[in-house]
Amino acid sequence: MSDHDYRPKSKVGQWFNDRLPLLTLANHLTDYPTPKNLNYWWTFGGILTFCLITQIVTGLTLAMHYIAHADMAFESVEHIMRDVNYGWLIRYIHANGASMFFLAVYIHIFRSLFYGSYKAPREIIWIIGIIIYLLMMAAAFMGYVLPWGQMSFWGATVITNLFSAIPLVGEGIVTWLWGGYSVDNPTLTRFFTLHYLIPFLILGLVVLHIWALHVPGNNNPVGIDIKKPSKDTVPFHPYIVIKDGFALLMFMIVFAFFVFYAPNILGHADNYIEANPMVTPAHIVPEWYLLPFYAILRSVPDKLLGVVAMLSAILILAVLPWLDTSKIRSAVFRPLYKQFYWILVADVLILGYVGAMPAEGLYLLIARVATAYYFLHFLVILPVLGFKEKTLPVPLSITEPVLGGSPNLAAARNKESKIE
Amino acid sequence: MKNLFKLFSIIILIITSNSNSFAAEKVEYLKTDWSFKGLFGKFDRASLQRGYQVYTEVCASCHSMKYLSYRNLAEPGGPEFSEAQAKAIAASFEVTDGPNSDGEMFTRPGKLSDKFVMPYDNVKAAQAANGGAYPPDMSVLVKARGGGVDYIYSLLQGYEEAPSNVSLDDGVYYNKYMYGNKIRMAAPLSDGLVEYGDGTNATVEQMSKDVTTFLMWSAEPHLESRHQMGFKAIVYLIILTVLVYFSMKRIWSRVESKV
Numbered sequence: 001m002s003d004h005d006y007r008p009k010s011k012v013g014q015w016f017n018d019r020l021p022l023l024t025l026a027n028h029l030t031d032y033p034t035p036k037n038l039n040y041w042w043t044f045g046g047i048l049t050f051c052l053i054t055q056i057v058t059g060l061t062l063a064m065h066y067i068a069h070a071d072m073a074f075e076s077v078e079h080i081m082r083d084v085n086y087g088w089l090i091r092y093i094h095a096n097g098a099s100m101f102f103l104a105v106y107i108h109i110f111r112s113l114f115y116g117s118y119k120a121p122r123e124i125i126w127i128i129g130i131i132i133y134l135l136m137m138a139a140a141f142m143g144y145v146l147p148w149g150q151m152s153f154w155g156a157t158v159i160t161n162l163f164s165a166i167p168l169v170g171e172g173i174v175t176w177l178w179g180g181y182s183v184d185n186p187t188l189t190r191f192f193t194l195h196y197l198i199p200f201l202i203l204g205l206v207v208l209h210i211w212a213l214h215v216p217g218n219n220n221p222v223g224i225d226i227k228k229p230s231k232d233t234v235p236f237h238p239y240i241v242i243k244d245g246f247a248l249l250m251f252m253i254v255f256a257f258f259v260f261y262a263p264n265i266l267g268h269a270d271n272y273i274e275a276n277p278m279v280t281p282a283h284i285v286p287e288w289y290l291l292p293f294y295a296i297l298r299s300v301p302d303k304l305l306g307v308v309a310m311l312s313a314i315l316i317l318a319v320l321p322w323l324d325t326s327k328i329r330s331a332v333f334r335p336l337y338k339q340f341y342w343i344l345v346a347d348v349l350i351l352g353y354v355g356a357m358p359a360e361g362l363y364l365l366i367a368r369v370a371t372a373y374y375f376l377h378f379l380v381i382l383p384v385l386g387f388k389e390k391t392l393p394v395p396l397s398i399t400e401p402v403l404g405g406s407p408n409l410a411a412a413r414n415k416e417s418k419i420e
Numbered sequence: 421m422k423n424l425f426k427l428f429s430i431i432i433l434i435i436t437s438n439s440n441s442f443a444a445e446k447v448e449y450l451k452t453d454w455s456f457k458g459l460f461g462k463f464d465r466a467s468l469q470r471g472y473q474v475y476t477e478v479c480a481s482c483h484s485m486k487y488l489s490y491r492n493l494a495e496p497g498g499p500e501f502s503e504a505q506a507k508a509i510a511a512s513f514e515v516t517d518g519p520n521s522d523g524e525m526f527t528r529p530g531k532l533s534d535k536f537v538m539p540y541d542n543v544k545a546a547q548a549a550n551g552g553a554y555p556p557d558m559s560v561l562v563k564a565r566g567g568g569v570d571y572i573y574s575l576l577q578g579y580e581e582a583p584s585n586v587s588l589d590d591g592v593y594y595n596k597y598m599y600g601n602k603i604r605m606a607a608p609l610s611d612g613l614v615e616y617g618d619g620t621n622a623t624v625e626q627m628s629k630d631v632t633t634f635l636m637w638s639a640e641p642h643l644e645s646r647h648q649m650g651f652k653a654i655v656y657l658i659i660l661t662v663l664v665y666f667s668m669k670r671i672w673s674r675v676e677s678k679v
Binding site for chain 2: 036075078081082088089092234238239242243245246249250252253256257259260261263264269270272273282
């Protein structure tokens with residue numbers, strides 16, 4: 001942070017800033033030196049902030065019309081869709097917004113995996129990110145229960161039942177979660193309460209996530225430490241603001257397409273059937289963004305071990321900074337890691353696919369192999385790779401790779417040495 | 421990298437070819453041109469009105485539509501009956517109201533603000549009258565079925581003689597589009613079952629199309645305004661994106677870097 005010497009120009013500004021340095025904060029945020037070589041994969045942080053705010057604003061509006069009661073929830077959603085002014089728009093933005101949120105967060109996470117953004121000194125940013133991701137999944141799951149359709153009800157039944165796998169106290173915990181002996185009205189009201197609470201917890205964690213980011217500054221595609229501010233950086237405003245804005249608009253076009261032209265394509269048809277405890281749907285599937293973990297859960301024959309595997313699949317990410325032993329951050333200079341990275345991407349996509357299919361025959365076999373590979377990647381390949389891999393030479397500054405491969409390279413190097 | 425993409429595409433190929441073999445067991449739904457599909461999709465007004473006629477004369481004897489009100493029939497984007505027509509339709513139904521000042525329930529003619537009158541008092545009564553099967557509420561039916569409008573359209577025309585290896589219980593019918601092929605509902609439509617006021621020939625195919633269009637509207641009453649707003653929103657976003665793109669180019673031209 002290079003802006004401790006900032007002083008507002010006006011007297012009033014100085015008076016205020018001496019008592020609450022909000023203007024210093026604003027100045028820090030606008031001047032914040034950002035690597036100038038950030039590519040579009042770096043714009044998803046801003047996009048995610050947009051997603052969170054969109055979900056909170058639409059969610060607040062929906063909560064004004066929604067009734068959290070087992071007998072009235074489904075009807076109140078139809079009331080929103082039919083009779084509330086633009087209720088259909090608000091609800092479709094909220095429902096598809098959840099999917100857009102996860103789409104963006106997966107790109108954000110996989111960007112981090114590719115460029116090694118989780119490595120020292122950014123471990124805390126990464127761990128806070130994983131907690132946000134966990135809370136997002138909890139919020140999304142509970143939100144899906146609220147319309148009280150068939151998938152809501154049976155999804156809630158399946159997921160809460162996972163806790164019964166805990167030895168001795170499992171059954172008691174499930175009864176406690178439900179507030180009764182089955183998923184019913186008490187479950188719905190507490191899910192609504194928590195669904196309302198979690199976004200604000202996420203908001204708080206996002207502030208910490210950004211704060212922790214602003215201490216070391218952004219990683220960048222080259223993955224090297226840079227001097228800040230320097231000719232390798234640009235101030236956040238206007239350079240990054242306009243670039244994030246441009247990317248956000250592109251994202252919003254995709255978002256708008258879903259909201260206006262395919263609003264139900266990402267949901268399950270069964271959720272337009274009111275919850276019925278007496279009728280079990282043929283296939284109970286979670287929303288698409290949870291499918292890879294659902295596949296891992298089902299690939300283990302034992303219930304308890306399945307739950308452990310599913311949770312480990314997420315929590316293993318929290319210790320990733322210590323599992324990856326390589327000193328080089330960016331996959332650009334790690335030829336082997338780059339290949340394993342893409343195999344991991346394919347592996348997760350395959351897990352997502354088989355998660356949507358019935359857990360039998362070939363699908364189950366694929367799910368088991370893919371689950372095993374997922375853990376192999378993090379527990380064996382990454383630690384070993386750090387020692388065995390022959391990495392490519394890493395440039396000294398961002399300016400070099402920007403001009404790299406061109407005849408200017410030598411000239412740039414000369415310039416560099418002159419400056420130093 | 422190239423090898424990796426090859427590997428990746430082979431995996432995808434295996435998975436998709438596998439799912440294709442699964443899909444081969446499924447029947448293809450009948451197709452028709454739906455006026456409400458596409459970027460500017462709108463409902464066919466006349467078809468909606470005919471569809472309402474089919475619903476009220478055929479389906480409504482068993483299937484409720486509890487989220488719709490008679491006023492909806494006159495609202496823009498729907499069948500758009502005139503207000504007088506909608507009032508007349510509402511008034512043709514007996515609505516139970518009350519209790520009055522004597523504490524008695526009473527019946528009166530329906531009003532625009534009333535919900536569609538239900539054929540049965542409750543789910544149990546509906547089941548009792550239909551051999552244990554509950555005729556589902558039709559308000560959001562097309563959204564509650566995987567195949568959507570194509571599925572409903574096909575199902576209505578999918579009744580045929582059961583193959584010799586399929587035995588059917590009493591009150592169960594064979595339908596080639598139904599999941600499991602067994603359905604509790606007898607074929608609801610037959611040629612000339614309703615008499616269309618506009619002279620359209622009431623074939624099973626025509627009635628299926630009309631009533632399915634009506635069900636699409638009942639599930640998505642704001643579909644037309646959604647399409648209209650969506651087009652405007654996306655055009656607006658594209659224009660803004662282009663403008664922001666050029667601003668960005670200009671701003672970034674000050675630094676020696678690519679955007």
